[in-house]
Amino acid sequence: MPTSTVENYLKAILHRTAAGQAIVSTGDIAQDLGVTPGTITTMVKALATQGLLDHQPREGVRLTAEGRALALAVLRKHRLVETFLVQVLKMDWKEVHEEAEKLEHAISDRVLARIDELLGRPAADPHGDPIPNPRLPPANPARNITLANCDTDKPFRVERILDQSGPFLEFVQRSGLKPGARVSVRTREAASGVVRCDLGVGMATLGLPEASKIQVGSA
Numbered sequence: 001m002p003t004s005t006v007e008n009y010l011k012a013i014l015h016r017t018a019a020g021q022a023i024v025s026t027g028d029i030a031q032d033l034g035v036t037p038g039t040i041t042t043m044v045k046a047l048a049t050q051g052l053l054d055h056q057p058r059e060g061v062r063l064t065a066e067g068r069a070l071a072l073a074v075l076r077k078h079r080l081v082e083t084f085l086v087q088v089l090k091m092d093w094k095e096v097h098e099e100a101e102k103l104e105h106a107i108s109d110r111v112l113a114r115i116d117e118l119l120g121r122p123a124a125d126p127h128g129d130p131i132p133n134p135r136l137p138p139a140n141p142a143r144n145i146t147l148a149n150c151d152t153d154k155p156f157r158v159e160r161i162l163d164q165s166g167p168f169l170e171f172v173q174r175s176g177l178k179p180g181a182r183v184s185v186r187t188r189e190a191a192s193g194v195v196r197c198d199l200g201v202g203m204a205t206l207g208l209p210e211a212s213k214i215q216v217g218s219a
Helices: 004-018 026-033 037-049 065-087 096-103 109-118 166-175
Strands: 053-056 060-063 156-161 182-189 194-198 203-207 214-218
Touching (some): 004 060, 004 065, 060 065, 065 096
Antiparallel strands (some): 182 194, 194 203
16 A cells, blocks of 8 residues: 555645646655655655656656556545535534545545445535546546636636635635635726625625636536
């Protein structure tokens, strides 16, 4: 069985790949995991030897098919655990990320399958992140439509919160912009960087950087 360290490395590379990086630099991995370049070099070589990474010296790494499958399995555990903590244990969605980081390495596939069944096989976690489904082929990447670039005066539904830091999630909750909320951008002022949104039951005002972290889809 892979160690928690191996799983964290593969998951960090998967996150970078999902963000559009075909090849992930070792410097990016070091930044994400808070480790030294020397540690990264040693681990990357070990993962490449195990067939989990394709390492291109002086360029970076990419996941092999086996490495990607393992990374997706870890990500699936993380997001199902987050959903369980929120829906069943009624924990605050701002607190579950760190708990899931610990539990994702300990939970068995058998227990995970029961959690998935209990939750009704959810497609996304409480933050709107898609839960990888081993029974279905990978979905095509969605267009990155956010409150910062969507059409104005058109109804949308909040689908995903891209920044899951505690302060930002608290702001999202306070503003009523959690996944599932119906929203229309009324004005977007490039000069001031202010976006004003209509939620039907009130207005929410946020800056363009914050708006770019809230992904929306058709209402």
